[in-house]
Amino acid sequence: MPATLFLCGQSIYDCMEKEMDAFSLSGSSGVVLSDDSNLVKEVKVRNDSSKSSEVSNTVNEKKKKKGKSAGTKTAESIPDDDDYVPAKSKKNQRKGKDASSNQVSDTKTGAKKDLAKDDKINVPSEEWVTQKILTLVPDFEEQGVEDLQIILRPLSNYMRPMLINYLKERRKALFTENTEKMKRLLDNLQKRLDESFLNMQLYEKALDLFEDDQSTSVVLHRHLLRTIAASIADVLFHNLDMHNKLKNGIEVEESQSLESITLNSAERIALAKSFPGSLTKKALAVVEALEGKRVEAFMTSLREMAEESGLLLKKLDKKLERSLLHSYRKDLSAQVSAETDPVTLLPKVVSLLYIQVCSKALQAPGRAISIAVSRLKDKLDDSAYKILTDYQTATVTLLSLVSVATGDEEDCTSDRILSKREFLENLMPALKGLVLNTSQS
Known part of the structure; x- marks a missing residue:
């Protein structure tokens, strides 16, 4: 092949190598476009049968000149496989002309295995390379060459092994990078699960206080499932999905693993079904x-x-429970002290009261607050309980008024809302005093 052709090929190769980055990072077999073959076929169609005969005659003449030895015949007759012959097999072929047919057979077998391996990792096909050459050098047809395949095929065969090697190196580098990312991702996920799962166990213990009230128990269980439990599951699903992508050679930004993610049921199911092996069944059970x-x-x-x-999930023991309750109590006390919204204040005070008098971390939705308050009657003195019930009753009234307000100037509801809100704001210091004085003592 003329040196000028290889010089041209090197220039084209440099351009193609840049495009291989996107190819190497893709796990989709769709990168080798089916449409590529159509462009190549267009070139082939333009060559009439007489031109094909000329090419055939040229090839036959070359074969006659080179001789009819077994080694030469093998090299000429299987050009497609020759691209994939392992280095060891090529050395065997160079040992001499007396190479046995078994060695040739082994070479073919090795080539086919290597080809199958390359197919599995999605390497560029000969037609893909040819199409890229035509795309990069569209004026090949103006060079006066009757059969473009005379130029395109040698160029493709020259570039393809180098592109495959480049692709493998890129994938190897990506694999190393992704392996490190996977380790960091699992380490961070383990830390997040340690904290959130221990808190979940802490909240679960408070549910035992309401097991004798079936309707309230269901409300509390569902609330915990829809909030804290769902958040834990979403973090786990999201991070395992990222881990799965990294494992399959897909580039993922590590910052995504730290994001707060909220999934709906359909999204969780879709992710669960994408997990490998028996993990799918376990994930669907969580959903x-x-x-x-x-x-x-x-x-x-x-x-x-x-x-x-x-991953390992820590079990909550007595020592950890006391430590978590202390931290939770401290955090809630700070929130209560800083709270300025009269409606938001009530559930925080109730939760803090349950820590103080029951040593339980209750997570209760708005519709369960009245029951939670009533369960504290025997735990508080009469004056404290009256402040709590008065505040709770006024809060319910305020929320009811807000829900039916029309916004009409003639509607007296707005005046009643302002009056009730003012009542709650005046009562806020007394309500905070129920828990903050105890917390600070």
Whole structure:
């Protein structure tokens, strides 16, 4: 092949190598476009049968000149496989003309295995390379060459092995980078799960206080499932999805693992089905538990999914429970002290009271607050309980007025809303005093 052709080929190769970055980072087999073959076929169609005969005659003449030895015949007859012959096999071929047919067979077998391996990792096909050459040098047809394949095929065969090697090196580098990312991702995920799962166990213990009231118990269980439990599951699903992508050679930004993510049921199911092997079944069990009525079912399924993923979930012991309660009490006290919204204040005070008098971290939605307040009657003195119930009653009234307000100037509801809000604001210091004085003592 003329040196000028290889010089031209090197220039084209440099351009093609830049495009290989996107190719190497893609896990989709769709990168080798089916439409590429159509462009190549257009070139082939333009060559009439007489030109094909000329090419055939030229090839036959070259074969006659080179001789009819077995080694030469093998090299000429299987050009497609020759690109993939392992280095060791090529050395065997160079040992001499007396190479046996078994060695040739082994070479073919090795080539086919290498070809199959390359197919699995999505390497550029000969037609893909040819199409890229035509795209980069569209004026090849103006060079006066009757059969473009005389130029395109040698160029393609020259570039393709180098592109494949470049691609493999890029993938190797990406694999190393992704391996490090996967380790960091799992380490960060483990830390997040340690904290959130311990808190979840802490909140779960408070549910025992309401097991004798079935309707309230269901409300509390569902609230915990829809809030804290869902948040834990979403973090786990999101990070395992990222881990799965990294494992499959897909580039992912590490910052995404630190983001707060909120998924709906359909999104969780879709992610669960994308997980490998038996992890799918474990993940679907978590999704089902989130839609259920019992927190313990979620806790069990979450443990099983975490174990399947190689993650460990710590069990809450007495020492950890006391430490978490102390931290939670301190945090809630700060929130209560800084709270200025009279409506938002009530559930925080109720939660803090449950820590102080029951040593339980209650997570209660608005519709369960009245029941939670009534359970404190025997735990508080009469004056404290009256402040709490008066505040709770006024809060319910205010929310009812707000829900029916029309915004009409003639509607007296707005005046009643202002009056009730003012009443609550005046009562806020007394309500805060129920918990802050005790917390600070």
